[in-house]
Amino acid sequence: MNLAVICHSYNSFQKDSVEVIGPHFSSVEIFVRLNFFAEISRYFSIPKLNHFSSSIKIDNSQRLNNVNVYTTSIPYLPTDQGYKKLGEKHYCQVKNKIQKSGTRFNLIHSHFTWSAGYVGARLKEEYNVPFVVTAHGYDIYSLPFKDDEWREKIEYVLNTADHVITVSRSNFECMKRLDVSTPVTVIPNGFRSDLFYPRNALECRNMLVLPQDKKILLTVGNLEPVKGQLYLVEAVQKVVQERKDVLCVIVGSGKLKVALERLIRKLGLKDYILLVGGKPHEEIPLWMNACDLFVLPSLNEGNPTVMFEALGCGKPFIGTKVGGIPEIITSEDYGLLVEPADPDDLTEKILEALEKEWDSEQILKYAESFTWENISKDIFNVYKQVLG
Numbered sequence: 001m002n003l004a005v006i007c008h009s010y011n012s013f014q015k016d017s018v019e020v021i022g023p024h025f026s027s028v029e030i031f032v033r034l035n036f037f038a039e040i041s042r043y044f045s046i047p048k049l050n051h052f053s054s055s056i057k058i059d060n061s062q063r064l065n066n067v068n069v070y071t072t073s074i075p076y077l078p079t080d081q082g083y084k085k086l087g088e089k090h091y092c093q094v095k096n097k098i099q100k101s102g103t104r105f106n107l108i109h110s111h112f113t114w115s116a117g118y119v120g121a122r123l124k125e126e127y128n129v130p131f132v133v134t135a136h137g138y139d140i141y142s143l144p145f146k147d148d149e150w151r152e153k154i155e156y157v158l159n160t161a162d163h164v165i166t167v168s169r170s171n172f173e174c175m176k177r178l179d180v181s182t183p184v185t186v187i188p189n190g191f192r193s194d195l196f197y198p199r200n201a202l203e204c205r206n207m208l209v210l211p212q213d214k215k216i217l218l219t220v221g222n223l224e225p226v227k228g229q230l231y232l233v234e235a236v237q238k239v240v241q242e243r244k245d246v247l248c249v250i251v252g253s254g255k256l257k258v259a260l261e262r263l264i265r266k267l268g269l270k271d272y273i274l275l276v277g278g279k280p281h282e283e284i285p286l287w288m289n290a291c292d293l294f295v296l297p298s299l300n301e302g303n304p305t306v307m308f309e310a311l312g313c314g315k316p317f318i319g320t321k322v323g324g325i326p327e328i329i330t331s332e333d334y335g336l337l338v339e340p341a342d343p344d345d346l347t348e349k350i351l352e353a354l355e356k357e358w359d360s361e362q363i364l365k366y367a368e369s370f371t372w373e374n375i376s377k378d379i380f381n382v383y384k385q386v387l388g
Contacts, residue, residue, distance in 0.1 A: 001024075001025050001026060001106045001107065001387070002025060002026050002027045002028070002029065002103075002104055002105045002106055002107075003021075003022075003025045003027070003028045003029070003105060003106070003107050003108075003109060003383075004028075004029045004031065004098075004103070004105035004107070004108045004109070004123070005018060005028060005029070005030045005031065005108075005109050005110075005111070006031050006033075006094065006108065006109070006110040006111070006116040006117075006119045006120050006123075007030065007031070007032055007033070007110070007111040007112070007116055008032070008033045008057070008111065008112060008115075008116060009032065009057040009058070010030050010032045010057065010058045010059060010069055011057060011058065011059035011281055012059075012281055012305055013189050013190075013305045014111050015059055015281075016190070016191070016192050016305075016372050017190070017372055017375070017376060017379065018030065018064075018067065019062070019064060019192075019372075020372045020373055020376040021376050021379060021380060021383075022064045022066060022067055023064070023066075024380065025066065026066065027066045027067075027068065028064070028066060028067045028068070029068050029070065029101075029103045029105055030067060030068065030069045030070065031070050031071075031072055031094045031097060031098075031119075032057060032058055032069060032070070032071050032072070033072055033074065033090055033093075033115065033116065034057065034071050034072065034073045034074070035073070035074065035075070035076060035078075036073045036074060036075035036076075037075060037076075037077075058071070059280075059281055061282065068101075068103075070097050070101065070103075072090065072093035072094055072097055073093075074086065074089050074090060074093055076089065080146070083114075083115075084149065084150070084153070086114075086115045087114060087115045087118035087119070087153065088118075090115040090116070090118065090119050091118060091119045091122045091123070094119050094123070095122075095123070095126065098123075105127075105129060106129055106130075106387070107129060107130050107131075107132070107383060107386070107387060108120045108123050108124060108129060108130070108131045108132070109131075109132045109133075109134070109383075110131070110132070110133045110134070111133075111134050111136065112134070112135070112136055112139045113133055113135050113139040113140060113143070113144075113154050113157045113158065114139050114143055114153065114154065114157065116133075117133040117135075117139070117154075117157040117158075117161075118153065118156075118157055120132075120133055120157070120161070121133075121156065121157045121160035121161065124160060124161075124162075125160070130162045130386040130387060131160065131161050131162055131386075132161060132162060132163050132164075132165060132382060132383065132386060133157060133158065133161045133164055133165070134164075134165040134166065134167070135158075135164060135165070135166040135167075135171055135175065135302075136166075136167055136171075136302045136303075137167070137171070137300070137301060137302025137303075137323065138226075138300070138302075139154070140154070140166060140171050140174050140175060140302075141170070141171060141174045141300065141302070141323070142300070144174075144178055145174075145177075151178065154178065155178050155179055155180060158175070158178065158180045158182055159179075159180055159181060159182055161182050162182070162386040163182065163183050163184075163185065163382050163385060163386050164180070164182050164183065164184045164185070165184075165185055165186075165187050165379065165382060166184060166185075166186055166187075166302075167186070167187065167188050167189050167302045167303035167324060168186065168188065168302060168303040168323055168324025168327055169186055169324070169327055170322075170323050170324050170327065171186075171302055171303075171323070171324070172184060172186050183385075185378070185382055187375060187378045187379060187382075188303050188308075188324060188327075188328065188370060188375065189302075189303050189304070189305045189308060189370075189375070190305075190308055190370045190371055190372040190374070190375035190376075191305065191308040191309040191311075191312040191367070191370060191371060191372065192309075192312075192371075192372055193312060193368075193371040193372070193373065195281075195282065195285055196284075196285050196288065196308075196309040196312035196313050197285070197312060197313065198289065198313055198314045198360065198364065199285065199286070199289040199313075200289070201289055201290055204286045204287075204289040204290040205290045207286055208286055208287065208290055210247070210249070210290050211247060213245065214245055214246060214247040215243075215245050215246050215247070215292045215293075215354050216246075216247050216248075216249060216290060216291040216292050216293075217236070217246065217247070217248040217249065217291065217292070217293050217294075217295050217350065218248075218249050218251070218287055218288065218290070218291035218293070218294050218295065218310075219232060219248075219249075219250055219251070219252075219294070219295050219296060219297065220251040220252060220279075220284060220287065220288075220294075220306050221251075221252050221296070221298070221304075221306065222252050222253065222254040223250075223252045223253060223254030223255065223256035223257050223260060224254050224255065224256055225256060225299070226298060226299050226300055227252070227256075227296075227297070227298050227299075228296075228297035228298050228299050228320065228340065228341065229250055229252075229256060229260055229297065230256070230259065230260065230263060231297045231341055231342070231343045231346060232248065232250070232295060232297045232343075232346065233248075233260060233263050233264060233267065233269065233273060234263075234267075234343035235297075235343040235344075235346040235347040235350060236248045236269060236272055236273055237267045237269060238343065238344070238347040239347055239350050239351060240269070240272050242351055243351075243354070246272060246354070247272060247273075247274065248272060248273045248274070248295075249273075249274045249276060249287065249290075249291065250273065250274065250275050250276065251276055251277075251278070251279050251284070251287055252277075252278055253277055253278035257275065260275060261275065284306075284309065285309075285313065288309060288310055288313040288315060289313050289315075291315060292315075292354070293315065293316055293317075293318060293350065293353050293354065294306070294307075294310035294315045294316070294317050294318070295318045295319075295346075295350065296317070296318070296319040296320065296325070297319075297320060297338075297340070297346060298319070298320050298322060298323075298325075298340070299320070299322065299340045299341055300322050300323060300340075301319075301320075301322050301323035301324065301325055302323050302324060303323060303324030303325075303327075303328070304319075304323075304324075304325065307319060307325060307328060307329075308328070308367065308370045311328075311334065311335075311363055311364075311366065311367035311370065312364070312367045312370070312371070314360035314361070314363050314364045314367075315360075315363070316334065316335045316336075316353055316356075316358045316363065317329055317334060317335035317336075318335055318336050318337075318338065318346075318349050318350060318353055319335065319337060319338070320337070320338055320339065320340040321337050321338070321339060321340065322340050325337070328370075333359065333362050333363070333366075334362075334363055334366055335353075336349040336352065336353055337349075
């Protein structure tokens, strides 16, 4: 059997799941969507587009021998209308790549309902092969409810699919508001246990040139408004009024960088917050193991991979009550939940977590069920269903 994967990136959770599932197939053909204008940023620095370039979106390290990665570069503007027109452009590019490469496949799996899901739906109709789509986050809790046109597009994708996977019950509740008859299975994201596991914190701090005498808070994610880093900065200001032994490390790149730098200067926090930029996926475990607490102040989420990665390193997780986060942080033995966009609540929970004695072994034991090795079994069962 040959698997075709349509995705917007080949790194992090898309790549990790393929690395585990891949050996079950003769070949896995990956089609990654790129923005033509973002590729220009590789030659002319355009900060807002840098983290959309192929060097960031595609991770070719430790690639399986039977995995082939193809790129489809499409010029489009990041506007609502530009994004609505992207589906057909994306489909035409992928179909053209399939014809030129002579690729054959028995199953299609698209990550995100738009535009990868639209491509998968069209390919199913063109090639008459089973099609699975995973609804991850904004593509199901936001897009179909923007207007009637978006609703129609997303419902077409979901109803064309043979099976829908979504990463949280919160997403599933959103799907219930749509006119969809396709079977749905909730399968959370996972983490790579060969990459995210406990390491010596002092050694990790030395490697990253981080202080040994500080309580380190860590957050990892694109610097975008939805990730809530601005609220974290405000919370850190309040935290340092109570204790000075704190350092907040923000890993990520994106359009919010300048605003964050400005706020950090305004609040006089340059000694308490480090913006370290984006880091390769294989380096993130060092940052995870160097921290005392992982904090994710997102305003919305599907089921964030970094949550599972932090738990996999035995770190307590502080996250907002959005998306699938409350479905995973079900006990205060694993972390604490806060209201989104509420720096006061975030401050309170950070201070509480810094004082608490956490049982890392209990966190690690809980995390075992979310390794990709275990999660992939559920994904593979879906594949077997649609393949009959």
